[in-house]
Amino acid sequence: MTDTTTDGVSTTQAAIEQKLTDSVIASFDNTPDERLKTLMQALVKHLHAFIREVRLSEDEWSQAIEFLTKAGHITDDKRQEFILLSDVLGASMQTIAVNNPASGNATEATVFGPFFTQDAPEIPIGGDLSGGAAGQSCWVEGTVTDTAGNPLAGARIEVWEADEDGFYDVQYNDGRTAGRAHLYADTEGRYGFWGLTPTPYPIPHDGPVGKMLEATNRSPVRASHLHFMVSAPGQRTLVTHIFVEGDPQIEIGDSVFGVKDSLIKTFATQSPGTPTPDGRDLGGASWSRARFDIVLAPGMKTQQPPLSRPKEKTHG
Numbered sequence: 001m002t003d004t005t006t007d008g009v010s011t012t013q014a015a016i017e018q019k020l021t022d023s024v025i026a027s028f029d030n031t032p033d034e035r036l037k038t039l040m041q042a043l044v045k046h047l048h049a050f051i052r053e054v055r056l057s058e059d060e061w062s063q064a065i066e067f068l069t070k071a072g073h074i075t076d077d078k079r080q081e082f083i084l085l086s087d088v089l090g091a092s093m094q095t096i097a098v099n100n101p102a103s104g105n106a107t108e109a110t111v112f113g114p115f116f117t118q119d120a121p122e123i124p125i126g127g128d129l130s131g132g133a134a135g136q137s138c139w140v141e142g143t144v145t146d147t148a149g150n151p152l153a154g155a156r157i158e159v160w161e162a163d164e165d166g167f168y169d170v171q172y173n174d175g176r177t178a179g180r181a182h183l184y185a186d187t188e189g190r191y192g193f194w195g196l197t198p199t200p201y202p203i204p205h206d207g208p209v210g211k212m213l214e215a216t217n218r219s220p221v222r223a224s225h226l227h228f229m230v231s232a233p234g235q236r237t238l239v240t241h242i243f244v245e246g247d248p249q250i251e252i253g254d255s256v257f258g259v260k261d262s263l264i265k266t267f268a269t270q271s272p273g274t275p276t277p278d279g280r281d282l283g284g285a286s287w288s289r290a291r292f293d294i295v296l297a298p299g300m301k302t303q304q305p306p307l308s309r310p311k312e313k314t315h316g
């Protein structure tokens with residue numbers, strides 16, 4: 001009897017490969033923790049399917065090991081190349097999607113990124129988070145409510161962003177705190193602050209992930225954005241950004257797939273001399289303003305375990 005082939009693989013060869021996959025899956029049958037068993041067996045199933053589908057060469061296998069080894073070597077308490085890898089492969093955003101199902105009119109979540117710090121200063125409503133960071137001043141205001149529209153008085157709003165040169169404060173080696181703050185919504189759920197008009201910047205791309213992006217003709221640049229983390233008792237903590245309507249990088253593609261249509265906001269440029277909402281004198285400079293009304297979903301669960309992410313330090 002002749003051996004038939006599918007995609008160039010004979011039936012006999014396919015059976016040998018399947019037998020190996022089956023025996024590796026079975027090796028996890030006695031895992032006491034059911035969830036761990038599910039994870040390991042699905043991982044083996046998909047990993048073997050990938051190897052078989054692409055007919056992975058031994059040289060390619062070696063290159064993959066070398067890539068992961070380099071990612072391990074560049075990773076320390078300040079630099080996390082594996083999270084970056086997860087981000088550029090869309091795995092971070094897919095995990096967020098799986099864990100944050102749409103909840104009515106609740107604001108959508110997006111990727112956390114590596115630049116949050118827990119020690120950002122508190123500012124009053126109307127305060128300035130720029131801390132001397134370079135950039136065009138931007139007035140951001142809005143409300144924080146639950147999905148029924150009730151104001152969430154006292155909601156905690158963390159905001160962080162890069163300067164106009166594309167760097168977060170933690171990427172400079174001088175210990176500065178700039179471009180970040182937290183504030184609390186007032187009794188009617190309102191908030192407002194001065195920040196900087198967001199500009200595009202590249203994710204750290206001097207390591208193996210950057211090389212992979214280059215080899216695949218992908219840009220490391222993120223669409224311009226302003227990060228938020230918003231929490232209130234009884235509500236699911238929201239980690240998100242707002243993006244700048246008209247930013248060409250949205251069309252080109254955000255390197256970590258973080259853009260969602262509902263998060264694209266108008267940052268209206270105000271010509272020099274336009275009166276500011278709080279009468280602040282900007283010395284004749286132009287400025288911008290944006291509105292972001294935040295709706296938190298009910299629940300206690302934090303959407304991600306982001307606080308364990310280490311800071312990046314890559315510049316200066």
Ligand code: BEZ
Binds near residue numbers: 084087111204
């Ligand atoms: C950021 O938005 O800051 C970011 C997100 C993912 C990877 C790197 C940077």
Ligand code: FE
Binds near residue numbers: 113115162225227
């Ligand atoms: Fe960012």
